[in-house]
Amino acid sequence: MSHVADRTTVTRFAPSPSGNLHVGGARTALFCYAFAKGHDGRFVLRIEDTDQKRSSEAAGLGFLADLDWLGLHWDEGPVFTCQDGRSVGGGEHGPYFQSERLATYDAAIDRLIAEGKAYLAFDTPEELDAARQAARAEKRAFRYDGAAARALSDADRERLRAEGRPCVVRFASPQRDIVIRDEILGEATLPAGEVDDFVIRKADGFPTYHFAVVLDDAAMQVTHVLRAQEHFNNTAKHLLLQEALGLPHPTYAHLPIIFNPDGSKMSKRDKDKALREAAKTAGLEKSPDGPDGSPIVDEKAYARWLGDKTVQLPGEAATAMAAALGVALPEIDVEDFRRSGYLPEVLVNFLALNGWSPGDDLEKFDLAFLCQRFALDRVVKTPARFDRAKLLAFNLDAIQQMDEATFLARLLDHGRRYHPGFIARLGEERMAALAAASHARSKTLDEPYVGNAFLVADDESISWPPDKAIDKALRKGEPNGLANLAACVPALQAIDEHAWNVATLERVLETFVAERELGNIGKVAQPLRVAVSGGTVSPPIFDTLEMLGRTSCLRRIERCLAAFEHSNVATS
Numbered sequence: 001m002s003h004v005a006d007r008t009t010v011t012r013f014a015p016s017p018s019g020n021l022h023v024g025g026a027r028t029a030l031f032c033y034a035f036a037k038g039h040d041g042r043f044v045l046r047i048e049d050t051d052q053k054r055s056s057e058a059a060g061l062g063f064l065a066d067l068d069w070l071g072l073h074w075d076e077g078p079v080f081t082c083q084d085g086r087s088v089g090g091g092e093h094g095p096y097f098q099s100e101r102l103a104t105y106d107a108a109i110d111r112l113i114a115e116g117k118a119y120l121a122f123d124t125p126e127e128l129d130a131a132r133q134a135a136r137a138e139k140r141a142f143r144y145d146g147a148a149a150r151a152l153s154d155a156d157r158e159r160l161r162a163e164g165r166p167c168v169v170r171f172a173s174p175q176r177d178i179v180i181r182d183e184i185l186g187e188a189t190l191p192a193g194e195v196d197d198f199v200i201r202k203a204d205g206f207p208t209y210h211f212a213v214v215l216d217d218a219a220m221q222v223t224h225v226l227r228a229q230e231h232f233n234n235t236a237k238h239l240l241l242q243e244a245l246g247l248p249h250p251t252y253a254h255l256p257i258i259f260n261p262d263g264s265k266m267s268k269r270d271k272d273k274a275l276r277e278a279a280k281t282a283g284l285e286k287s288p289d290g291p292d293g294s295p296i297v298d299e300k301a302y303a304r305w306l307g308d309k310t311v312q313l314p315g316e317a318a319t320a321m322a323a324a325l326g327v328a329l330p331e332i333d334v335e336d337f338r339r340s341g342y343l344p345e346v347l348v349n350f351l352a353l354n355g356w357s358p359g360d361d362l363e364k365f366d367l368a369f370l371c372q373r374f375a376l377d378r379v380v381k382t383p384a385r386f387d388r389a390k391l392l393a394f395n396l397d398a399i400q401q402m403d404e405a406t407f408l409a410r411l412l413d414h415g416r417r418y419h420p421g422f423i424a425r426l427g428e429e430r431m432a433a434l435a436a437a438s439h440a441r442s443k444t445l446d447e448p449y450v451g452n453a454f455l456v457a458d459d460e461s462i463s464w465p466p467d468k469a470i471d472k473a474l475r476k477g478e479p480n481g482l483a484n485l486a487a488c489v490p491a492l493q494a495i496d497e498h499a500w501n502v503a504t505l506e507r508v509l510e511t512f513v514a515e516r517e518l519g520n521i522g523k524v525a526q527p528l529r530v531a532v533s534g535g536t537v538s539p540p541i542f543d544t545l546e547m548l549g550r551t552s553c554l555r556r557i558e559r560c561l562a563a564f565e566h567s568n569v570a571t572s
């Protein structure tokens, strides 16, 4: 076997664009990136879009934005304008979309056919199905038997083609033991007969993954293939193809799968699982309504989804369902984590720990450190467990370590993408106040927006649901919260619009508490909080009142007092 040891180190990340970038894919990209950088090498991005059914250009671009956000910029690959305006990609081994490389694949396939290392096969799907069923009935694994197809004459081929049969190209797999050497998993031997004459060009004229990957890894001078463990068995096919094509073998390293803590695979289905559980708990027999006021899915689809674990809601319906049920969906794709307000540097740090560790109990590090220290000998063989609580704790720590200005800038960045209406309504100046008020307790960049939706809600939409804590704040004690609320209104009304700020509010309300001998500010702060927010949690009260502004505060207090007018009885 020839190896490619003395060349510049080149790794590649080769996603199939079937949606957004899954965290597992992001971890693979991260390790490829770190390995290349740590060896002064190149990191190539190649889009494996030969599966026409699944690919879409938009999906491909989603991947690119996800990688950009994580800071994993490719030295070679699709040309892309990063968020910061920089352009990355290009390179002398393109194109980097496989769908644009068909001529190269065809030329190599023609060569293999001419050399007798590949052949045309004309089996119909029905014939293949029958062969598969026969294998199943005899309890043996299905292996394509190429004897008949190999023996076809040119005239036979012409006839079969004329009949309109599907025509694929199959690789004439040499029947011998295949030794796979893996930098992480060690060595494994696949006995002769395990790899059959697999398809290398599909009936639609596109190469299969196996063929394209082998040709492109060589064309792009890839020296190290780091990819998920699920591809380990494919490596046998790749080694055989490399030999048939006279191409060098790259070094292989198969990375452990990332699992949920319960041992299940992290998949988009987790979102449906969470929603289904919530729908069942709530006893919902019909789909709740979406933002447009009509059911999110029709009755039949809802029943099917509820009863069948394998049915998935389309992305938008899942988001609408989550909002309607008040469920936080488990994050699966990089974009999910971004939307939830995780910091890219935290996700990078955390993902690196899924399958690798630098040792010495070191857990917090940045991308530069990872590039310096990453080595395959510290990658584990066993599945990694995705510990969400730890990720959240990392995120909280990182947010707390930011200075005020950085937190504000990043909060705004996040909001411009996911909560533009919130920012427009609150105004950038008040956003600074919100950042200052929520910095210390925000675990994510999303929390200040989601937790403070009341700040930008219509005054008339605030309501006070039956709730123990609300009840306590408003109706318990003597005088109770409602009484204190009503009593402080004249003092608040006396504050001029321009003077409605933390300092004035603090002075006025402290004076009010002292004059009434209420003992502590909480006696009026908590009822105020409930009145203006409809809940019992908000940023510090004076900040909250300042951010909301005089008009909204007074209107909400008035509405709250009216809402409880007839039930102002202490309940205990």
Ligand code: GLU
Pocket (backbone or CB within 6 Å): 014, 015, 016, 048, 213, 226, 227, 228, 231
């Ligand atoms: N397109 C393949 C995937 O997304 C790449 C596998 C490989 O790295 O060889 O799984």
